[in-house]
Amino acid sequence: MVLKASASFRESLPGQFVMVRMTDSNAPFLSRPFSIYSVRSRGGDTFVEILYKVVGKGTDIFSRLREGDAMNVLGPLGRGFDVPSTCKKIVLIAGGVGVAPLSFLAERCEKEISGAEIICYMGAGSSKALAGLDRIEGICSVVKISTDDGSRGHPGLVTEFFGHDMELYADNDSRIYSCGPTQMLRSLHKLLKDRPVACQVSLEERMACGIGACLGCVVKTKSDGLVRVCKEGPVFDINSVDFS
DSSP: OEEEEOGGGGGOOTTOEEEEEETTOOSSSSOEEEEEEEEEEETTEEEEEEOOOOOSHHHHHHHTOOTTOOEEEEEEESBOOOOOTTOSEEEEEEEGGGHHHHHHHHHHHHHHSTTOEEEEEEEESSGGGOTTHHHHHHHOSEEEEEETTSSSSEESOHHHHHHHHGGGGOSTTEEEEEESOHHHHHHHHHHHTTOOOEEEEEOOOOOSSSSSSSOTTEEEETTTEEEEHHHHOBEEEGGGBOOO
C-alpha cells in the first residue's frame, strides 16, 4: 500500500513504523501497526509504502481500498536500526513480511555506506509467500531463500539456513539485522547467544496506540524488565530481550 503523507516522513528511519486506520470509520476500531517499507519523494510529495499480509478484518478492509481513499496515519514511530558507518557486511534475516523494515534498511545502507556487502536470508512458508523478493534482490549482493515446504531454495527454517553460514559473519565488521515471527527470533537468539557478532531485531507485537500509553505491547528484557515495544523499540539488541 502506498500512502501520501506529510513531508516529515522523509526523516523516517529503517525499523520505524506507522499506525494506520480508516478515516471516518469505526472498522477497524483500533489502528494497525505496520513497519515502513519505503519512503519516496516525487514532485514535492512524500509517499510511504507499507507491506502487509491479509490476516484479519482490518487488513482485509485495507486490501479493498482504492486510490483517493483517506486514512489516518500516525508516525514515524519507534526506534530504528543502528548501522555503524564502518560496517563491511550487513546481514539481513527476514521471516515473511518481516522483510519490510529490512528492505528499507537495505535501501538506506546501499546509498549511505560505501563498500558494504548486503546479504539477505529470506524465509517463508512457501514460494508463494515470499513477499518483497524482487525488491530485495535488486538491492542485496546475495539473497539466500528458504521455504518451510521446500518449494524454493533451502528446505527448512531460515534460521537453520543462516546457521550453516554463521561463521562467515563472526567478525567486528559484520552486523546482523532481523525481523519476523517471535519463534524465528528466539531460534536466532539461541544460535547467536555465545557468539561475539552484534545483532539487532525488530519485534512484532500487537499494538493499540503506538505511543506508549496503553501498555499493550510490553515485552520482557533482561536488564530493564518490561518495556514498551512501541517506545523503547521496536528495534532491540537481540541479547537484551528475554526470549525464555
